[in-house]
Amino acid sequence: MLGIGVDWPSVVGADRLGEERQDGYLLERWRLRVESVADDVPALLTRPLGQAARRCPAVLYCHAHGNRYAIGKSELIEGRPSLPSPYAVDLARLGIAALCIDLPCFGERLEPAEGALSKALLWRGETLFGRMLAELGSALTWLAGRDDVDGTRIGALGLSMGATLSWWLAALDPRVTCVAELCCLADLGTLVATGAHDLHGHYMTVPGLLTSFSTGEIAGLIAPRAHLACVGLDDPLTPPVAVAIVDTALRRRYATLGRPDAWRLLAVPGSGHVETASMRAAVLEFLALHLDGRQPAG
Secondary structure (H helix, E strand, O other): OOOOOOOOOOEEEEEEEEEEEOOOEEEEEEEEEEOOOOOOEEEEEEEEOOOOOOOEEEEEEEOOOOOOOOOHHHHHHHOOOOOOOOHHHHHHHOOOEEEEEOOOOOOOOOOOOHHHHHHHHHHOOOOHHHHHHHHHHHHHHHHHOOOOEEEEEEEEEEEOHHHHHHHHHHHHOOOOOEEEEEOOOOOHHHHHHHOHHHHOOHHHOOOOHHHOOOHHHHHHHHOOOEEEEEEEOOOOOOOHHHHHHHHHHHHHHHHHOOOHHHEEEEEEOOOOOOOOHHHHHHHHHHHHHHHOOOOOOO
């Protein structure tokens, strides 16, 4: 359905373009050459200061959509309007490294545009969503193989499109230790029934998916690994009825596996499609707990 193979493509080369010292972290700029991907994949890697003597935990940060195609990987260090602040500094304070790549159609990879690329891939029996996941899987392999990263402690994190990609990647790849995702987890069948699915971009179209799987069944593949979902109850992409269906399915799944505490839903009343301060606090607490990062000072 996704139009991708069983194994992620390999990263066949990586060029470091430079390193900069930022507020609380080191920023590395990379270009990854991924098997079967025609263009290079630009990437940003942030590393906590003072971590040279230890292999630190890491997060694969999946950027959002928001019809802001120019943002891409820069979301990690510059943020976007739906985030209270960029994540790079907060993750570094926890002793956590982070990697973010420009997904197809975003950042330095604006062409071909989303509509054109998604249509072309569908004609070939592929999907843009599957291609994004394959590139993230390749990035995960590269990140886990770094000498300064503990490959057994890598989480996935993202908002909106990044949230969906995060939990899908975790469902497909057991190397993802935990997943924290914001503003997107909802039963897709319910969204289609109400028309809310049309608020998503073309990237998310997976032909035939709902004839075989529900959102809860796919997200349930993450169990018993830890999963935090944060949603706003006034967000049209996460209406309460659609969120409740997934929450019920995941509560049952985690309880069956004896890990009811490993699934957590934070639903914020009166909040729309934005990360709130309470969501940020929950995400950082979650990552500190499940990736064993260092607690922030002060």
